[in-house]
Amino acid sequence: MTAIQAGAVRTRTSPYRVTFAHQVRSELLKLLTVRGTWWSVAIVAVLNVGLAFAITSTLSAPADVMMAVVAPVQFTMLLAGILGVISVTGEYSTGMIRSTLTANPVRGSVLAAKAAVLAAFMFVVALVIMLITAIAITPLAVANDLGIAWNEPEQSILPIVSAAGTMALFAILGVGLGFVLRSGAGAIAVTVGILFVLPIIVTLLMGFASDVTWIQTLGDYLPSNAVQSAVMPSEEWGLSRGEAWLTLTGWSAAALLGGWAVLRGRDA
Template sequence: MKSVLASEWLKLRSVRSTYYALGAAALMVVLGIGWTLYVRDLAGVRGTLSAAAPEQGILPLLQISLAVLGVLAITSEYATGLIRTSLVTAPKRGALLLAKAAVVGLATLVTANAVLLVTFAMSRLIANGRHLGFNEVSFAESWTTVLASGLSVTALALVGLGLGAAIRSTAGAIASLVALLFIVPGVVTYLPSPWNARMASVLLPNLAPQIGGQRVSSQLGDGFLPPWAALALLVAYPTIALAVGYSALKWRDA
């Protein structure tokens, strides 16, 4: 298993797409700083306002940028045929997928938390005592949501890895992720109450705030899971996706 992990780590850091994805994730810090500068200047005119926290505003873009990394970790091997060689030298396909999941999970977890924490710190520093709403909540009160947001990025990257193994198409897997992250939550809001709130509360993009003890949305009524249930669901999403991907990898020819 150690050699498989080393091989997957080498493959991940040897392709340009990895650095493109990590670079896109790093750009989220710039977006967060830009948003903070904008609302700070706006507060200079209006006095006080209640703005969204920049680390939460950049979260969907951070999620999709690193989810693409999870997709490419497997679909790029199908495109080049490298996975056929990998399966010959490592016939236990479960070990291969597990090693990929470990490497992708570690890379995305470290990157996501670094981006979110740097954005959090820089935005509060730039706010410089202005009443912007988000900077009136201390890190002690919001650290669970920030770290849960980092976990949600990792979960989505692993979902992308599982979908990539199952679909074997970069475009198809990314389209599925976009639907999960952006389209399905929008569709759910049109369901009759209280089903819209209940369905919204179990969607992957809405789990991180609930782990931190927040409601999904004030417009969706009582759609709220306790933190332990939201965390369990966050783990379930990548677990199911990877199980589906493993099934496809095991029973179909590479």
């Protein structure tokens, strides 16, 4: 019996074995003590506020100012996915994953805890940043004879909460891809491909075959397009809000299930 196997047996039989709550606390501690996490948060904040101001300055009545608050999600979703990726691949590159799995040999618990922590963290961060953004652009909006209808939650609070929720799902997508590929560069490349390259390919195909409706339908179910329908749906294009949320959840769930299969089937 190897040392790792012996450790795993002791962990299973010890009264001090790692519980899911302990694993969540461990993942939260690892996330909050890595500088890359806070760099990602800073970039998300700068992008969100900067783009919101730029968009608001170009709007005129009767435009919806909330669009300026949530539109940057089209860019910050990539950062959420990358943060999910590096939270996993960083452990593989340093070998820390072996210690994690020795302390808690229930691999599904490790994956679930990491995904839950990343999703919750990203949701809270995005929610706070977008609320601050909405407050910050209010004077500029008022100067342009615009405003945010805070008295109508469906037009103000719901888009912000929805956008924060999509950021959590993109973080989970990154976690799943990180466990599937275990390579930071590879997983980030796939994340970029899913979120940015695939929509470009679909757009090019539509340019050459505009009469093929299935290409447009395919594009609607890509994460980058579904996120628009999930946050601010339109009756004129895209998916319904329910379809969009099912689509985004499906992408994240597929990545997470793939990560779980690889984590269970391969040695660390």
